[in-house]
Amino acid sequence: DIQMTQSPSSLSASVGDRVTITCRASQDISHALAWYQQKPGKAPKLLLYAASRLQSGVPSRFRGSGSGTAYSLTINTLQPEDFATYYCQHYYSTAHTFSQGTKLEIK
Amino acid sequence: QVILKESGPALVKPTETLTLTCTVSGFSLTDAKMGVGWIRQPPGKALEWVAHIFSSDEKSYSTSLKSRLAISKDTSKSQVVLTMTNMDPVDTATYYCARIWDDFLTGYYIPFDYWGQGTLVTVSS
Numbered sequence: 001d002i003q004m005t006q007s008p009s010s011l012s013a014s015v016g017d018r019v020t021i022t023c024r025a026s027q028d029i030s031h032a033l034a035w036y037q038q039k040p041g042k043a044p045k046l047l048l049y050a051a052s053r054l055q056s057g058v059p060s061r062f063r064g065s066g067s068g069t070a071y072s073l074t075i076n077t078l079q080p081e082d083f084a085t086y087y088c089q090h091y092y093s094t095a096h097t098f099s100q101g102t103k104l105e106i107k
Numbered sequence: 108q109v110i111l112k113e114s115g116p117a118l119v120k121p122t123e124t125l126t127l128t129c130t131v132s133g134f135s136l137t138d139a140k141m142g143v144g145w146i147r148q149p150p151g152k153a154l155e156w157v158a159h160i161f162s163s164d165e166k167s168y169s170t171s172l173k174s175r176l177a178i179s180k181d182t183s184k185s186q187v188v189l190t191m192t193n194m195d196p197v198d199t200a201t202y203y204c205a206r207i208w209d210d211f212l213t214g215y216y217i218p219f220d221y222w223g224q225g226t227l228v229t230v231s232s
Contacts, residue, residue, distance in 0.1 A: 050216075095156065
């Protein structure tokens with residue numbers, strides 16, 4: 001199975017900052033990557049798919065990029081509601097593995 | 108309006124079989140390239156993809172759980188059922204179902220865009 005490694009595991013930032021989270025696959029996944037946001041006690045929310053396509057209704061401050069095995073999620077101008085845990089997930093093969101996540105906390 | 112709702116026991120004993128049902132509305136399990144998956148999350152831990160099934164009846168299972176899993180659908184009831192045998196305390200988790208589909212209008216595969224609220228399953232004697 002393809003393994004997904006996300007970094008950092010936790011991150012402290014302030015409102016208005018820009019942050020970047022990276023996700024590395026154990027093999028080329030050809031942009032078959034999604035990013036999710038999860039808040040405590042809630043189901044995850046799909047933010048981006050195909051590495052860089054914004055899901056409907058998601059603010060444009062969320063940007064995805066990358067190719068091959070290396071991908072990133074950038075959040076520009078952090079808002080209070082963005083403090084949450086973020087996961088990447090590949091869907092290149094039938095086993096749609098998630099990463100271990102990044103907890104984004106307020107500094 | 109797309110809605111998914113999980114149902115099943117909140118408590119199961121070790122070695123028992125868990126049966127979870129996901130009832131969907133707002134889309135059809137017979138639509139081309141439409142699917143439903145199961146994802147679980149132990150308390151305080153990361154998401155783990157478990158299985159999914161498409162309208163074509165194509166099924167995929169987590170490698171680590173495959174021997175214990177079965178996923179099926181009942182299109183007449185708009186339900187997807189997941190069974191997991193030989194439950195263990197390490198299987199204690201919130202189990203979510205979510206929609207997955209292939210948007211042939213755009214050519215994009217859309218992973219898990221709508222989720223249920225999740226159901227907590229505790230494995231304990």
